[in-house]
Amino acid sequence: MAADPGDVAAGLVSAAAFLLAGALRAACDAWGTRLSFQVARSRLSALRAAAVDALASGSPLDKRRPAAGHAASVLAEQADAALPYLARYPAIQLKILVVPLAILAAVAPLSWVAALVLLASAPLIPVFMALVGWRAQRASQAHLAEMGTLNAFLLDRLRGLATLRALDAVDATTGRLAYVAQTLHTRTMAVLRIAFLSSAVLELFSAIGVAMVAVYVGFHLLGTLPFGTWGSPLSLGQGLFVLLLAPSFFEPLRDLSTAWHDRAAGRAALEALRALAAAPTKLVGGILPLPSPDDAPARRPPPAVELVQLRFAHADSAPPVIDGLDLRVAPGERVAIVGPSGAGKSTLLALIAGLVPAQSGAVLIDGVALDDQNAPRLRARMAWIGQKPHVFAGTLAANVALGRPDVDPRAVDRALRAATLELLAGREAGRPLGEAGTGLSGGECLRLAMARAVAAPGSDLWLADEPTAHLDAATARELTRRLLAQSAGKTLIVATHDPELASRMDRVIDLAPPRAAPAGMDLAALDVMEAAS
Numbered sequence: 001m002a003a004d005p006g007d008v009a010a011g012l013v014s015a016a017a018f019l020l021a022g023a024l025r026a027a028c029d030a031w032g033t034r035l036s037f038q039v040a041r042s043r044l045s046a047l048r049a050a051a052v053d054a055l056a057s058g059s060p061l062d063k064r065r066p067a068a069g070h071a072a073s074v075l076a077e078q079a080d081a082a083l084p085y086l087a088r089y090p091a092i093q094l095k096i097l098v099v100p101l102a103i104l105a106a107v108a109p110l111s112w113v114a115a116l117v118l119l120a121s122a123p124l125i126p127v128f129m130a131l132v133g134w135r136a137q138r139a140s141q142a143h144l145a146e147m148g149t150l151n152a153f154l155l156d157r158l159r160g161l162a163t164l165r166a167l168d169a170v171d172a173t174t175g176r177l178a179y180v181a182q183t184l185h186t187r188t189m190a191v192l193r194i195a196f197l198s199s200a201v202l203e204l205f206s207a208i209g210v211a212m213v214a215v216y217v218g219f220h221l222l223g224t225l226p227f228g229t230w231g232s233p234l235s236l237g238q239g240l241f242v243l244l245l246a247p248s249f250f251e252p253l254r255d256l257s258t259a260w261h262d263r264a265a266g267r268a269a270l271e272a273l274r275a276l277a278a279a280p281t282k283l284v285g286g287i288l289p290l291p292s293p294d295d296a297p298a299r300r301p302p303p304a305v306e307l308v309q310l311r312f313a314h315a316d317s318a319p320p321v322i323d324g325l326d327l328r329v330a331p332g333e334r335v336a337i338v339g340p341s342g343a344g345k346s347t348l349l350a351l352i353a354g355l356v357p358a359q360s361g362a363v364l365i366d367g368v369a370l371d372d373q374n375a376p377r378l379r380a381r382m383a384w385i386g387q388k389p390h391v392f393a394g395t396l397a398a399n400v401a402l403g404r405p406d407v408d409p410r411a412v413d414r415a416l417r418a419a420t421l422e423l424l425a426g427r428e429a430g431r432p433l434g435e436a437g438t439g440l441s442g443g444e445c446l447r448l449a450m451a452r453a454v455a456a457p458g459s460d461l462w463l464a465d466e467p468t469a470h471l472d473a474a475t476a477r478e479l480t481r482r483l484l485a486q487s488a489g490k491t492l493i494v495a496t497h498d499p500e501l502a503s504r505m506d507r508v509i510d511l512a513p514p515r516a517a518p519a520g521m522d523l524a525a526l527d528v529m530e531a532a533s
């Protein structure tokens with residue numbers, strides 16, 4: 001029997017429409033995926049940038065700062081886990097709201113039984129997923145936290161390897177490392193177990209749902225289950241239509257299953273990023289860009305520094321380290337801050353530099369209050385010579401220039417000569433320094449810190465924290481000479497235990513708490529007794 005040409009044409013049109021709809025769907029899927037990944041990537045970049053900003057603008061004196069290894073792990077590694085979640089989950093959520101309802105609307109007019117089967121099996125899935133997801137998120141959070149701990153632990157112990165070796169603590173550290181690695185392994189397996197479980201739950205329920213619709217449609221077409229339609233029984237075409245739609249009904253739910261693990265890991269990663277972004281104590285003025293040196297007047301006198309009733313405690317509950325301090329340092333004056341260990345010398349320098357805000361009182365630089373608004377401009381005038389200068393990966397010259405656009409190679413050469421590092425620079429020419437300054441002596445590291453200050457254009461307030469610490473007498477004397485020569489015409493405030501350096505300053509401020517003489521003895525007598533002992 002020859003096919004009716006009209007039927008053939010209609011069939012071809014339907015097939016073409018079907019193909020076209022399939023191609024359109026694939027194209028929309030591809031476009032949507034691309035778009036959602038772009039949006040997710042820019043959102044993740046913004047979150048990363050906020051976390052980096054918070055880390056950079058957090059006070060270096062804040063003990064609650066996240067460990068460097070943990071922060072690096074969250075930013076570089078864990079944050080990536082948020083990308084699939086941000087990119088896929090919102091689309092799947094939308095699909096889950098729209099697609100099953102649309103399919104129900106298409107199936108219900110043909111067969112209320114098929115619609116009922118779909119409707120009955122669908123809600124079970126979100127209920128089970130919510131139960132699984134709740135545990136999955138906790139497991140992912142624990143997993144990510146453990147990953148951060150392992151990274152921080154490794155970085156910390158690698159930095160201190162020499163100490164561990166010298167004190168024969170390598171075995172104990174290896175044992176601890178094995179324990180941390182084993183905990184991470186257990187946590188990873190817990191996350192994987194939940195991921196497999198959630199997939200299995202969804203697959204099972206969607207397979208049962210599709211099978212029940214198939215059984216109903218099959219028996220209905222055979223006439224065994226004649227009920228379930230609105231009058232006339234289903235035709236073969238209608239039955240096939242319902243059957244083909246059934247898997248699509250569950251498809252968004254199955255997508256949800258694959259995205260479920262992403263959701264748990266993604267939310268945990270976002271949580272970790274948000275925790276990084278919440279820096280509790282910030283630098284005064286944060287990390288607003290320093291003004292260009294071109295904005296600074298070419299010639300100006302060095303600044304005066306005034307501290308008015310300054311009070312600072314490292315924590316609300318801790319006793320104040322600086323309490324009601326008043327001090328005026330004249331323009332160009334050189335002042336040594338002395339006092340016993342723990343008296344607050346480094347803390348005072350940090351307060352003057354705005355590395356941490358004071359609880360009350362004011363720091364005035366050239367009469368201008370060091371507050372959030374003025375700090376970037378005032379900080380552009382400061383140079384910091386730290387007690388433990390960080391040596392970055394790179395050459396000696398790069399470590400002096402520090403990527404500052406206004407420090408040219410000639411300024412670097414001048415600074416290296418000023419800090420008597422020219423011989424070392426010649427020897428190491430162009431070669432990268434060892435990690436964290438390995439290969440540099442303690443004195444060379446301090447001279448490098450001084451070279452950085454010399455190269456700083458426009459710096460006329462130098463703050464130096466124990467620049468001669470741990471140096472032999474001759475090197476300390478030489479460094480003192482260089483420091484005084486290079487800081488000529490600048491205001492210099494030095495925290496020091498070195499009596500020789502202190503004696504070369506214009507003034508010495510003692511932060512030691514006033515002593516109480518024992519009853520019946522005056523302080524002069526006490527001094528004589530101490531000198532004698």
Ligand SMILES: Nc1ncnc2c1ncn2[C@@H]1O[C@H](COP(=O)(O)OP(=O)(O)OP(=O)(O)O)[C@@H](O)[C@H]1O
Pocket residue numbers: 060061062063314321339340341342343344345346347348495
């Ligand atoms: N980041 C910090 N968080 C909490 N407490 C701190 C912090 N830094 C220092 N302290 C505490 O504040 C006090 C003052 O410390 P600071 O480093 O200013 O003393 P210092 O006079 O410079 O000591 P040293 O001569 O030993 O370097 C000490 O009791 C110290 O334990």
